[in-house]
Amino acid sequence: MHLSLRLLSNRHPSFIARTVFVQNNDIDNACRLINRIMGKEGLLAQYRLTRYYEKPFQTRRRVNHEKCKAIYNEDMERKIQFVLRKNRHEPFPGCY
Amino acid sequence: MISALRNSVRASVTSVVRLFQTSTPQATEKFVHKRIPAPDEGVQGEKIIDLDSALKTKQNLFPTLESDYQLYNGIPYKDLPICNIRVSHNNTIFTLTEPDGKVRIIRSCGMEGFKNTKKGTNIAAQTTGITIATKAVVQGYNTVRVRVQGLGPGRLSAVKGLQMGGLNIVSITDNTHVSWNPPRARKARRL
Numbered sequence: 262m263h264l265s266l267r268l269l270s271n272r273h274p275s276f277i278a279r280t281v282f283v284q285n286n287d288i289d290n291a292c293r294l295i296n297r298i299m300g301k302e303g304l305l306a307q308y309r310l311t312r313y314y315e316k317p318f319q320t321r322r323r324v325n326h327e328k329c330k331a332i333y334n335e336d337m338e339r340k341i342q343f344v345l346r347k348n349r350h351e352p353f354p355g356c357y
Numbered sequence: 358m359i360s361a362l363r364n365s366v367r368a369s370v371t372s373v374v375r376l377f378q379t380s381t382p383q384a385t386e387k388f389v390h391k392r393i394p395a396p397d398e399g400v401q402g403e404k405i406i407d408l409d410s411a412l413k414t415k416q417n418l419f420p421t422l423e424s425d426y427q428l429y430n431g432i433p434y435k436d437l438p439i440c441n442i443r444v445s446h447n448n449t450i451f452t453l454t455e456p457d458g459k460v461r462i463i464r465s466c467g468m469e470g471f472k473n474t475k476k477g478t479n480i481a482a483q484t485t486g487i488t489i490a491t492k493a494v495v496q497g498y499n500t501v502r503v504r505v506q507g508l509g510p511g512r513l514s515a516v517k518g519l520q521m522g523g524l525n526i527v528s529i530t531d532n533t534h535v536s537w538n539p540p541r542a543r544k545a546r547r548l
Contacts, residue, residue: 279531280420288520291529292513293402300403304535313545
């Protein structure tokens with residue numbers, strides 16, 4: 262009940278979101294875990310982006326670069342999967 | 358004859374003098390900004406830790422419906438004192454507050470005796486963390502929950518300092534303000 266009230270009254274309730282409990286006094290791991298989660302959710306990237314104003318031309322350039330990078334990464338991933346694939350008809354193609 | 362001798366002497370003198378370069382050295386390479394190492398923001402493990410394995414192996418890592426009332430050192434979680442850490446590039450500020458937000462102890466790297474750039478280092482954050490932790494223990498705060506805000510070199514070492522000072526840390530919360538439609542930020546730095 263208390264929790265649901267807190268969730269309703271506050272859009273960013275503290276100590277519910279972005280919270281990690283420390284296990285066995287292992288602070289390092291907890292910190293790293295929360296950093297990892299923040300990084301993966303893109304919060305840290307957004308925080309760093311919004312420290313200084315980004316001019317529209319810079320936004321355009323950044324977005325274009327990200328698109329190119331994503332396409333390249335996808336292709337490269339496919340290539341790597343192709344080379345590393347198992348169960349080939351011919352186990353060592355091109356080798357006799 | 359004499360003039361020839363004089364010429365040869367002058368030539369030798371000039372050749373000796375040429376050994377010492379007096380003109381300003383010409384830059385051979387352009388300065389590459391990429392060579393500067395990335396600044397330490399205390400966000401270690403941002404890209405390394407395998408999230409899935411961590412989630413699989415450990416239980417009770419994240420708050421649940423009951424976690425507000427779970428007892429830590431005889432106190433329910435929601436009534437534990439809070440240690441707020443405000444981390445920035447230039448300073449680290451600790452405030453120990455009651456659960457309702459009343460400030461009990463406040464301490465920053467500047468108050469600790471670090472001046473200027475040294476305020477924004479991880480060592481400064483750690484020593485400040487140790488001092489505020491010892492003060493808190495003296496005042497009777499043993500178990501706290503930590504709320505970190507901002508990115509900076511002191512982010513990780515501040516929490517570590519609190520533990521080294523003798524505080525028992527129950528949880529770590531991140532409270533960095535992140536907005537997807539922020540007001541216009543200050544103009545970019547010119548490097």
